Amino acid sequence: MSYQRFAKDVAIIGITQVLTSLGGFILLPLITKTLGAYDYGIWAQISITISLLTPMALLGLSMALVRFLSAEKNIEHIREGLYSIIVFVLFTGSGISFLVFLLSDLLATSIFGDIATSPYIRAGSFLILLSALDQLALFYFRVSRQTKTFALLTIFQSFGQFFLVLALLLSGFGLMGVILATLIVNIALFVVAMVRVTAQVGFAIPRFTYLAEYLRYSLPLTPNSLIRWVTDSSDRYLIGFFLGVGSVGVYSAAYAIGNLIQLFISPIQFILFPELSRLYDERKSGDVKVYLSYSLKYFLFIAIPAAFGLAVLSKPLLEIFTSTEFVSGSSVIPFIALAGLLAGVFQVIINITHLVKKTQFNLAIHVVAAVINVILNVLLIPMIGILGAAIATTLSYLAMVIICISVSFKYIKFDLHGDFIIKSIVASGIMAGLVYPLYPQEIFSLLLVVTGGTIVYVLVMIVFFRSFNYQELNMLKNLVMKRL
Structure with a gap:
């Protein structure tokens, strides 16, 4: 894959992320204004429980699946590996979903603090199985580099959920309508994806030939995901414990806006890891370093000004996309935006440990971050409320980045572009200073402010600071012209 092809695929996924985030942005005010802080808090608790399990x-x-099948050419091996994983996860996911269904009353009283939430938990329990299967089906298209198919399925999921939620909410189904809409769309996504998969690789009952090898690689990663959940989402449980479900709703709405930074790393990481795996297996270490270095640079080029912009526009964003009862969460957004930026840096660099198969370091990094997060949450939430949770999340990700760099660079070291980062911070500060006095009160004025700020930032970075060389600008120009 050439650099141009890599950039082209990143652009496709980036556009997809813009469209799906647009769907999510429209969905946020729809749900928050219809359900209110309390019911939205319940939905947030269900969502993070699904993300845990x-x-x-x-x-x-x-x-x-990504690590072992990215470079695989034999269609029989791909078919056997894919269906082995899908069938195995079908059993594990069904077991966990059924267990949550049975324990819904206990979870409602002990975690959600309201027995009336039990029916919602039972309905939402099936999302655990469906979320796992959907992820595997979509990852097949990631492995086989079918970027356009992945993009279309992702857009279908986002806008399908939006329109179905809208229909059920207008029909008076309330929170249960949100859950049912998500269930229906997830089922449809899996069916459509598997029809496409079967057409390409055929169907066969798996013999689980390679499953043991896959599990030896993947099982050490499982605690990482669970412990990463502690860093990302456990604050919602602790906020619910100390402050109540209503505060969870306020925090979750602010978190959803601040965490938009993570959208910028998704298209890069989606293409990056499979390509790095192929290059590393082909012993092209120089290309690995180039891809890592420029992936980080382009992410920071977008993420740093976005973090500044979210910080200065935090209050008007909440006023526009939610209701007045959510505006108190505006202080959370700057910290979550910074945490999202740090998370993106971490996701680029942590690829190194996957390439060299030193995934045990991932566990140590996530454990340290999780411990820091829980301790700070317990200390800060009772003192300063939901702002304490946001500060705890930011400091946890800062620790993850520092440790990740110190560990990963022992194996592969690449340019972090320190001068570029300083220029981006200065340019973002100039942009933020011009944007801050403006206070958009509706979507059109918000778009004008964001567009103006973007133009200022890009001009400062490219014209005044000359942050990109001729070859980089020429490659971007050619990419844009080809897309047009």
């Missing part, structure tokens, strides 16, 4: 159903096999 889905990795337990997957047992890290989604990453094994």
Whole structure:
């Protein structure tokens, strides 16, 4: 894959992320304004419970699928490996979903603090199995580099959920309508994806020939996912314990906006890891370093100004996309945006440990971050409320980045572009200073402010700071012209 092809695929996934985030942005005010902080808090608790248990159903096999099948050419090996993983996860996911279904009353009283939430938990329990299966089906298209197919399926999932949620909410189904809409769309996504998969690789009852090898690689990653959940999502449980479900709703809405930074790393990481795996297996270490270095540079080029922009526009964003009861969460957004930026840096660099198969270091990094996160949450939430949870998340990710760099660079070291980072921070500060006095109060004025700020930042970076060389600008120009 040439650099141009890599950039082209990243652009496709980037556009997909913009469209899906647009769907999510439209969905956020729809749900928050219809359900209110309390019911939205319940939905947030269900969502993070699903995000906790889905990795337990997957047992890290989604990453094994990417790592072992990215360079595979034999169609029989691909078919055997793919169906072995899908069938195995079908059993593990079903078991976990059924267990949550049976324990719904206990979870409702002990975690959600309201027995009335039990029916929602029972309905949502099936999302654990479906989320795991959907992830595997989509990862097949990632492995086989069918970027356009992946993009279309992702857009279908996002907008399908939006329109179905809208229909059920207008029909008076409330929170149960949100859950049912998500279930229906996830089922449809898996069916459509598997029809496409079967057409390409055929169907066969798996013999589980390679499953033991996959599990040896993936099982050490499973605790990482669970412990990563502690860093990412356990604050919602602790907020619920200390402050109540209503505060969970306020925090979750602010978190959803601040965490938009993570969208910028998704298209890069989606293409990056399979390509790095192929290059590393072909012993092209120089190309590995180039891909890592420029992936980080282009992510930071977008993420740093986005973090500044989210920080200065935090309050108007909440006013526009939610209701007045959520505006108190505006102080959370700057910290979550910074945490998202740090998370993106971490995701680029942690690829190194996967390439050299030193995944045991991942566990240590996530454990340290999780411990820091829980301790700080317990200390700060009672003192300063939901802001304490946001600060705890930011400091946890800072620790992850520092440790990750110190460990990963022992095996593969690449340019972090320190000068570029300083220029981007200065340019973002200039942009933020111009944007801050403006206070958009509706979507159109918000778009004008964001567009103006983007133009200022790009001009400062390219014209005044000359942050990109001629070859980089020429490659981007050619990419844009080809897309047009």
